[in-house]
Amino acid sequence: MTDADQIDESDADESLADRVRSHVEGNRTGMIQDLAFAIAWVTIVSLLYDFLFFASPQWVLYMFMLAGIPAYFGFFISLKMARAQQ
Template identity: 85%
Template sequence: MTDAERLDESDADESLADRVRSHVRGNRTGMVQDLAFAVVWVTIASLLYDFLFSTSPQWVLYMFMLAGIPAYFGFFISLEMARAQESDR
């Protein structure tokens, strides 16, 4: 979902560390955005479960966590749509 550069195929003699470094370099912004979204989502879901829904069963927490999947895609798709609409102006 990010604007990662297209990377060349890895060489046969390239080490795993070199391939990981190359992948992270090409996808740095997207990886940081994904990590930030995950940390914020899990924090909000945990706080909701701990304080607002403290008497609820454990599966409610799991449902909050699962709701992060469509929320992630919805957020980043709407962000891309907003950027595309902004560039059309």
């Protein structure tokens, strides 16, 4: 979903650390956005489940967590559309 630069194929002589470093350099902004969204989503869902839906069965928590997948794509697609309109 993020706008990452095309990364070259890895060389046979390149170490694992070099490949990881190359991947992180090419996708740094997207990885930070993904991590921030995941932390925010899990925090909000956990707080909702602990304080608002405390009497609910545990599968409700799992459904809320699973709802994070379409929420993630919906958020970043709408963000991309808003940036395109500017």
